[in-house]
Amino acid sequence: MAKLTERIRQTPRLKKFVLHLMMHPVKTRPRCWLRCLRFLYMKKGKKSVIYRSVRKDIVPFNTFAMGNYSVIEDYAIINNAVGDxxxxxxxxxxxxxxxxxxxxxxxxxxxxxxxxxxxxxHHFENIDKAISEQGVSTKPIVIEDDVWIGANSVVLAGIRIGKHVVIGAGSVITKDVPSYSVALGNPARIVKQYDVEKKQWIKVSQ
Structure with missing residues (x-):
């Protein structure tokens, strides 16, 4: 199976054909037959819950894995088509x-x-070509343990958020956020950090 997957990835015409079989070109989501097989390739841990109204654009050629006792609430959109x-x-x-x-x-x-x-x-650099026709790029996002992100926030591609971080509501995260800190705003800035020696949260002067 691994050899077949690698061959598909390295053969542009074959890759395009397989993607067409799996993904609807207008809806840009997995075709109905593939969605019916999600139970075979979605990895969900003990007691974890994905609510019925969640849009699950999950494909088998990238990983989707969920640990134990986790929840994806109503009306969320989960899409692994371009990355794990x-x-x-x-x-x-x-x-x-x-x-x-x-x-x-x-x-x-x-x-x-x-x-x-x-x-x-999305790529946009070529002004003679529609943005929708220029393809996409990806940069992994990492959110470490014990993080709280407030409502209506946005985390951009390539960002890393450290442990025990609080992101204020409505924030746009354009830069990495170090562990044990509080960030808020657009673009988000660090407003508090935990001082290990003093054992207290310290306001960050701007």
Missing amino acids: IVIGSHTRIGLGNTVIGPITIGDKVNLAQNVIISGLN
Whole structure:
């Protein structure tokens, strides 16, 4: 199976043909027959829940894995067509979230409502060609353990958010956020960090 997958990836015409069989060219989502087989290739841990209203644009040629006791709430969109999605244990993907790979989300992460996390960008440089025809690029997003991201926030491609981080509601994360810090705003900036020596949260002067 691995050899066949690699051959498909390395043969442009064959890859295009297989993608056409799997993905609807207008709806840009997996075809009905493939969606019916999701139970064979979606990895979901013990007691984890994906609500029925979630749009699951999940394909078998990239990874989708979810740990134990995690939840993806109603009306979220989960899309691994352009990159792997790995979600840890005891993690909650909130109402109306959009999660587009490649993304790794750790344990005990809490995403509030309408958060957008996308490892995808569209090419636009050629002005003689429609943006929709120029293809895409991806940069992996990593959200480490014990992170809380407030409602209506956006995390851009290539970002890493460290452990025990709080992102304020409505923030746009354009740069990496170090562990044990609080960030907010558009673009987001660090407003507090935990001082290990003083054992307290310290305001960050701008």
